[in-house]
Amino acid sequence: MIDLMPTSEDEAAAIVRAHAESGRPLAICGGDTRSGFGNAVATEDRLRSTGLSGIVAYNPGEMVMTARAGTPLAEVEAALQESGQMLAFEPMDHRPVMGTSGEPTIGGVFAANVSGPRRLIAGAARDSLLGVRFVNGRGEIIKAGGRVMKNVTGLDLAKLIAGSHGTLGFLTEVTFRVPPRPKTERTVVLSGLNDAEAANAMAAAMALPVEVSGAAHLPLTVTWKFLAGKLPEGEATVLRIEGLPGSVNVRIEKLAAAMSSFATVTQLEQPDSSRLWQEIRDVLPYADGTARPVWRVSVAPGTGHQLVAALRLEAGVDAFYDWQGGLVWMRMEAGPEAELVRRYIKALGGGHATLIRASAEARAGTSAFHPEPEAVAMLSRRVKEKFDPAGIFNPGKMG
Structure with missing residues (x-):
């Protein structure tokens, strides 16, 4: 696989345009700490944001930071620590549970909408995102939102990009809120x-x-x-x-x-x-150096334990609960059992099950993302066609 690491938006846009014209897919990533997540798709080229690094603007009094997408998360958090501020959504470090290396990037955090225990009161990563710059599938540079929360249209677009896992655009810059850190x-x-x-x-x-x-x-x-x-x-x-x-x-x-x-x-x-x-x-219990399947399941807080109890009757499963029981981390002892997991989720009122870790063989036969209802899936396809008409961005990370 060839790593393409542009050092400017214009360079990134040129790379995307060339791939769109030829129809060649691009794997989009930052620090590559979530490699293996999603369903593998053969591609020779990987577009990485690590060449777009550095804090662009930060005034602690405004409680807003702008950083290039490839900026290491550690660099962002060190600057915030010095000023007594934080990322309120407490982003998870996927490296231990996924057995990966590299450095998480701030763009990767928002692209995957990574949120930790404080999501209960602070919301998800996308709720802190104020603005983005990105390259769409046509190779056009797009700006949405800004350093204040007044542009509703732009803010909605920024939130759409958050959690899209690089399927809609290549993030180049993010602007986000940074509230005071608890004493x-x-x-x-x-x-x-x-x-x-x-x-x-x-x-x-x-x-x-x-x-x-x-x-x-x-x-x-x-x-x-x-x-x-x-x-x-x-x-x-x-x-x-x-x-x-x-x-x-x-x-x-x-x-x-x-x-x-x-x-x-x-x-x-x-x-x-x-x-x-x-x-x-960071899901420490399942950072065990194995490829045993790990599910991240989001359900109503009162039903998480019911899901686990039902699954234990038919499969080997270990689990613990975050978000008042609404986030269930489950490690399967054998295969992913995707059909069983999702059938019980549906029976208990609905939710989402995302396969975070599994062997390459297991991932090849399992949809990593929870199937969307047809109406939602149709809307997702229309959005994808609008942002990435040639379908070159991260095809393995579509739901």
């Missing part, structure tokens, strides 16, 4: 709840006026893998509170008191709390 955090740990009991406890916690910013349940099969086994024995249901120290102290005590009616309650202080949520974010 401290603490986590309440409920011990010994089964999956259904944990779902009830998390729902009760989210209903309290204490601003829980993370709610996850770690069954017994995975608890020992977090914090190097330092969590209390048994299942762990974990609830995070962030903010100013005085406020966190008051809210954590209210939360702990309310949760004591569900289970035994303990607390984690800042260092361990931060580490725990990073490990949850």
Whole structure:
């Protein structure tokens, strides 16, 4: 495979135009940390954004940053750390679970709409995105949105690009919100709840006026893998509170008191709390060096545990829950069992199952993306035809 790494938008546009004219497909990527995701399609050329790097504009007082798409995520986060700000959506690092290397890029984060535990209150990556610049499938340079949230049309287009996995355009620049970083955090740990009991406890916690910013349940099969086994024995249901120290102290005590009616309650202080949520974010239990299939399933919070219980009757499956139970990370012991997984999701009211990891053989026979309803699929095809009429961008990452 030939890596094409333009150092300017004009160069990127010329590359795309040449491929569109010849009908040759282009694999679009940034730091290549999610290689293997999607369904493989033979292509000789890979268009990478890593030559388009650097922070273009950043004024902490405006709480907005503009960066070229190939800027390493670590560089962005270091600049934000220095100014006491953050990416509110807490993007996951896919390298551990997917067994990849390279450096995640800020463009890749938005292209894949990568969001972590704080999505509960901060929204997804696309909700922080204010504007984009990209090259469409005709080789045209497009600008949408800007440094303020006034251009509704542009903002919608930016959100459309977010999560499109490079199928609609080659991102060259992104502008996004960067709110203040919480001064401290603490986590309440409920011990010994089964999956259904944990779902009830998390729902009760989210209903309290204490601003829980993370709610996850770690069954017994995975608890020992977090914090190097330092969590209390048994299942762990974990609830995070962030903010100013005085406020966190008051809210954590209210939360702990309310949760004591569900289970035994303990607390984690800042260092361990931060580490725990990073490990949850990066799906640590399944960063096991294998190619056993891993699913990322989004369902209604109250049905996640029902899905896992149903699947366990017919397949070998391990799982844990984020987003108050609405995000289920599942590792299958054998094949992906895509038909079974999606059939149960439909029976429980709907959702989305995305195959994040699997062997090349398993991916070849499994649709990585959840099938869209026909009306939505028709709209997606029309959008794809508008942005990429020759169909050259990332054909393996279409739903």
